[in-house]
Amino acid sequence: MNLNLRKAIIHNVSDNTQEQLKDTIVDAIQSGEEKMLPGLGVLFEIIWQNSSEQEKKEMLNNLESGLKQ
Structure with missing residues (x-):
């Protein structure tokens, strides 16, 4: 069986609405x-690919911290 996990997740x-996406993320982290x-x-x-260079820098700063x- 050839399952493309990335495509299935997407x-x-x-x-999903923003609230549903947030719930998915929070639930995944809390579990x-x-x-x-x-x-x-x-x-x-997806977030990374759709972020500006400034947003990417901010994410990297948050990650490093x-x-x-």
Whole structure:
């Protein structure tokens, strides 16, 4: 079976509202389940691809700060 996980994840959330997307992200983080990580990765990939250079820099600053806590 040839399953394209990225496409499946995008298909599953493509019609979601911002509130539903937020709930998906929060639930995935709060559950702490390893199986949720690929979905979060795909969502982050979409965020990254649709961000300006300034937004990317801000995300990297936030990530760096969060890793140092």
